[in-house]
Amino acid sequence: MKAAICYEINKPLVIEDGVTVAPPGRGQVKVRVAFTAVCHSDLHFLTGEILSPLPGLAGHETSGYIDEVGEDVTGLKEGDTVVVGTVTSGCGRCYYCTIGKPHNCVERHAFMAPKHKNKKGVPLALMAGPVGGFVEYTTVPQELVTRIPEDMPLDRACLLSCGVSSGFGAVVNRAKVPAMSSVAVVGTGGVGLNSIQGAVFSGAYPVIAVDVLDSKLKTAKTFGATHTVNAQKEKDPVKAVRDMTSGRGADYVFVTVGKVEAIRMGFSMCGDMGMTVVVGLAGGNMAAFEPMEFVFTEKILTGCGGGSLRTSVDIPFLVSLYKAGKLKLDELISGHYPLERINDAVESLKKGDALRNIITF
Ligand SMILES: [Zn+2]
Ligand SMILES: [Zn+2]
Incomplete structure (x- = not known):
C-alpha cells in the first residue's frame, strides 16, 4: 500500500x-x-x-x-x-x-x-x-x-x-457559552471558523472575528461573524474588541492560532470574569502574564484539545446539524x-x- x-x-x-x-x-x-x-x-x-x-x-x-x-x-x-x-x-x-x-x-x-x-x-x-x-x-x-x-x-x-469539532467543541463543550454572551475568535482559519459557527449556534452576540488577513475576515462573516478586527491594520486591536463589547471586552475569547502572541492578545481582549480558551497548538515559546491580571478580574485562561469531544455523541450530532443545513x-x-x-x-x-x-x- x-x-x-x-x-x-x-x-x-x-x-x-x-x-x-x-x-x-x-x-x-x-x-x-x-x-x-x-x-x-x-x-x-x-x-x-x-x-x-x-x-x-x-x-x-x-x-x-x-x-x-x-x-x-x-x-x-x-x-x-x-x-x-x-x-x-x-x-x-x-x-x-x-x-x-x-x-x-x-x-x-x-x-x-x-x-x-x-x-x-x-x-x-x-x-x-x-x-x-x-x-x-x-x-x-x-x-x-x-x-x-x-x-x-x-x-x-x-x-x-478534528478541525470542525476542535473549534465548535471549544465553544459548546469546553466554555459552554451561554446565549447573549459576547465572543471573540482570534484566528479564523479552518478551526476558528468553527468556533464562530459554535458561537452563532450558542446564541452569542456580538461574534467578533480577529485575523490579520482581510480575505479570512470576509469568509468569517459568511460563517456568522457579526464584527471583524484586522489585528495587523487596526492600531489597537484590543481596544477595537472592547469598543465592540460595551467597553468590557469579550465574555469568551477563543484563540485558534498556535502563537503565544495571539494567546497574549486574546487574553487582553477578554473582559473581567471572562474566559479565554487556547485552542491552537503553540509549541515552545512562553507568554507573560501578571498575577494581577487574574486576581481582581477573576479572568480564566484555559485550553481545549480536540473540542472536549464526546465522540459518540458529538460527531453524530454534527452530522445531523450539517444535514439540516445548520453547519457549514x-x-x-x-x-x-x-x-x-x-x-x-x-x-x-x-x-x-x-x-x-x-x-x-
Ligand atoms: Zn487537526
Ligand atoms: Zn477512561
Missing part, C-alpha cells in the same frame, strides 16, 4: 509503495482510508515545531470504511462508514470517563505505538496523533472510531474528526488532492491559502 512518509522535517513527504500495516489486534479495527484532511497540527510536526521520531506518518482527520475488526470489537463491522480522529471515546471505567469527560481518558496516551512499516520494514512513528492518516489503510483502537450514517459524504465527514462543511474545503500531490496540499496550507485541503485515496 502507499503512504506519504516524513523522513526529514521541512522536506517534501515521500510517496512510498510497499508500506505495511499490522492486522487489527484485540479491540482494534483496520480502516480503509477514504479521505484525510491536512490540519495545522500536522504542519507543526512536519516542520519540526513539535518534535517527533522519524520516519513518521502524519494525518489525523480521517474518514473511511471498516476493513477488518479485531477481537472484542463492539458496535463496528466490516463496511461501516466511519470517522477516525485523535479524540478517544474513552475506556468507560477511569475517573475522567466516569465523570463524563471521556476525551481526557487516562488510557488515551497508550495509542501511539507504530502500526505501519515502510517498504524496508522500518516502523513508522505516528505524528500528530494516533491515526496515521496519510496512508491507504490504518489500524487503530476502536475508541478512535465513530460510525456515521452511510449517506454522509465522507470528504465532509473527515473534517468532523462544504465551504471549509479548499481543494481535493490525490495522495501523489499531498506536498502541494501541505504547501498551500502553509502559505495560508487554504482552509482545509483533503487528500483523496
Whole structure:
C-alpha cells in the first residue's frame, strides 16, 4: 500500500509503495482510508515545531470504511462508514470517563505505538496523533472510531474528526457559552471558523472575528461573524474588541492560532470574569502574564484539545446539524488532492491559502 512518509522535517513527504500495516489486534479495527484532511497540527510536526521520531506518518482527520475488526470489537463491522480522529471515546471505567469527560481518558496516551512499516520494514512513528492518516489503510483502537450514517459524504465527514469539532467543541463543550454572551475568535482559519459557527449556534452576540488577513475576515462573516478586527491594520486591536463589547471586552475569547502572541492578545481582549480558551497548538515559546491580571478580574485562561469531544455523541450530532443545513462543511474545503500531490496540499496550507485541503485515496 502507499503512504506519504516524513523522513526529514521541512522536506517534501515521500510517496512510498510497499508500506505495511499490522492486522487489527484485540479491540482494534483496520480502516480503509477514504479521505484525510491536512490540519495545522500536522504542519507543526512536519516542520519540526513539535518534535517527533522519524520516519513518521502524519494525518489525523480521517474518514473511511471498516476493513477488518479485531477481537472484542463492539458496535463496528466490516463496511461501516466511519470517522477516525485523535479524540478517544474513552475506556468507560477511569475517573475522567466516569465523570463524563471521556476525551481526557487516562488510557488515551497508550495509542501511539507504530502500526505501519515502510517498504524496508522500518516502523513508522505516528505524528500528530494516533491515526496515521496519510496512508491507504490504518489500524487503530476502536475508541478512535465513530460510525456515521452511510449517506454522509465522507470528504465532509473527515473534517468532523478534528478541525470542525476542535473549534465548535471549544465553544459548546469546553466554555459552554451561554446565549447573549459576547465572543471573540482570534484566528479564523479552518478551526476558528468553527468556533464562530459554535458561537452563532450558542446564541452569542456580538461574534467578533480577529485575523490579520482581510480575505479570512470576509469568509468569517459568511460563517456568522457579526464584527471583524484586522489585528495587523487596526492600531489597537484590543481596544477595537472592547469598543465592540460595551467597553468590557469579550465574555469568551477563543484563540485558534498556535502563537503565544495571539494567546497574549486574546487574553487582553477578554473582559473581567471572562474566559479565554487556547485552542491552537503553540509549541515552545512562553507568554507573560501578571498575577494581577487574574486576581481582581477573576479572568480564566484555559485550553481545549480536540473540542472536549464526546465522540459518540458529538460527531453524530454534527452530522445531523450539517444535514439540516445548520453547519457549514462544504465551504471549509479548499481543494481535493490525490495522495501523489499531498506536498502541494501541505504547501498551500502553509502559505495560508487554504482552509482545509483533503487528500483523496
Ligand atoms: Zn487537526
Ligand atoms: Zn477512561
